[in-house]
Amino acid sequence: MSDQENALPVIQTENRTTRWERTSYALYFVGQNVFYMLLLQFLSPFFTDIGIPAAVAAVIALIVKVWDAVNDPIFGGIVDRTRFKKGKFLPWVKISVVVIPITTAFLFAAPSSAGLTAKIVWVTIGYMLWDLAYNICDVPIFGMLTTMTDHQPEKTTLITLGRIAAMLAMFGVGVALPVFREAIGGWFPTVMIISIIAFLTMIPICFSGKERFTPPPGEEEIGLKQMFSFVAHNKYMLLFLLSNIVNSVFAVNTNLGLYLARYNLGGEGMLSLLYIVSFVPMVAVIPFIPLLNKRFDKYHLFMFAVFGGAAIGLVQYFLGYHNLMFFMILSFLRGILSALPATITFMFTPDITEYGIWKTGVRAVGISFSIQAFTSKITAAISTATGLFVLSLIGFIEGEGAPQAAGFPDKLWLIFTLVPVFGGIAQGIILFKYKLRDKDVAIMTQANVGNITHEESEKLLGGRF
Secondary structure, three states: OOHHHHHOOOOOOOOOOOHHHHHHHHHHHHHHHHHHHHHHHHHHHHHHHOOOOHHHHHHHHHHHHHHHHHHHHHHHHHHHHOOEOOEOOHHHHHHHHHHHHHHHHHHHOOOOOOOHHHHHHHHHHHHHHHHHHHHHHHHHHHHOHHHHOOOHHHHHHHHHHHHHHHHHHHHHHHHHHHHHHHHHOOHHHHHHHHHHHHHHHHOHHHHHOOOOOOOOHHHHOOOHHHHHHHHHOOHHHHHHHHHHHHHHHHOOOOOOHHHHHHHOOOOOOHHHHHHHHHHHHHHHHHHHHHHHHHHOOHHHHHHHHHHHHHHHHHHHHHHOOOOHHHHHHHHHHHHHHHHHHHHHHHHHHHHHHHHHHHHHOOOOHHHHHHHHHHHHHHHHHHHHHHHHHHHHHOOOOOOOOOOOOOOHHHHHHHHHHOHHHHHHHHHHHHHHHOOOOHHHHHHHHHHHOOOOOHHHHHHHOOOOO
């Protein structure tokens, strides 16, 4: 028997959580991602539909994310240092169930009849409040993975269930919102109906969730110096963050789907078809990702998807939007590949966290998941801002139903399909320097929980880290 086999303990196979608890955990992601999708995909057209110029809307998105850059890491530190009587993360989750629907309703209640200045002030304040409310949910719900179970395969299962639920939620909003808008009329009543449904799915975890492995109080007292050290010395966290930010600069298509449906595909309702074609294969593939991860390292799966998606985007551009069948076929294939980064991105965070603990000795789980939350929001904001800026550069005229200049559809097609290709390529090139692999994280985890010494782990890792 090898030294490595002697060093590593027998892996336990029993789940710590109940079936209903796991279901409730997944259901929370349904509601969370309904709200996330509303802003990710539809906030830009909402802004321009109520008469806010695209360039101004882009500035609003950037201002809000400067605010986000300030409050997100601070909140992560608060989570690490705070301990309620009834848990570390669950009380925050309960608060989020109330504040996210309220701030969403306020944001989408901005009246199109108001003056431009009044509308800008309204949506800026509303967006900031929503962003703060979303902070309250994002860090704790992922952090709960570390307190619900200490069983690594179960954590992978919970992440996978959460991503399936998230994809279903995003798919549902993408398909339903254009239909609801046409049937009901107006943004606010449509958003209210969808928000009520989302609220109901977020409630069960408040009653069924159980934190079993909250660290002792001494481990929670993490100072600002330790937090900074944890982040500054975690090169893989910084590298992954950089790759996502660079990709988001080029991901101008992220929130332009409704515009593409209106001006290139024949009508707003075509967005529903596009989501069906793109999301059905994505959701179908996600359950098989844990099986794929057993055979292939998550890093290699991620890189395959990144470069594969870029290649499909290039083909889409040259085939054009007039051939709807080919566009939908390629969107279907891209949906299959998209399942990998959409899920695996969230699997990298526990790995990066274990590396940070192993490297620094600081157990700052909240900081890691706050960085994950920050990355999700800052990349969404950057892609939203760049998309809106580019939309203004190609001459988009704001106002729902406003006629566009001749040639606008061709320009929109170019930025929707070709520009994101460069982002995917850039992200892949940056991640060539990401050397952390699944087998390495397994060894680091055993050292972090005390099953082997740090010196033994360094020997097993061959001094590569």
